[in-house]
């Protein structure tokens with residue numbers, strides 16, 4: 610409360626960042642501290658993978674086929690991928706196998 614401005618005249622101390630964080634750890638909030646920390650480690654690991662995939666998107670050019678489907682074009686003919694955002698699948702199969710959007714999916718998004 611010490612750092613909030615008194616201009617808003619509200620006692621609500623919640624913001625969207627708190628709500629998102631609480632929602633992300635919802636299933637681990639009532640667990641022991643080690644379980645909660647393991648959940649946080651898992652989420653940070655996913656974030657690192659997403660950042661790594663995001664950095665690699667510059668290698669690809671997404672070409673929209675229809676509302677949900679894209680062709681992701683890489684540097685070589687062997688580096689072209691088919692993406693279905695509605696089904697959350699990529700022909701590289703990484704998104705289907707680990708549930709984390711691959712670099713091709715992020716290029717399309």
Ligand SMILES: [Zn+2]
Pocket residue numbers: 690699700701702703704711712713714
């Ligand atoms: Zn992919």
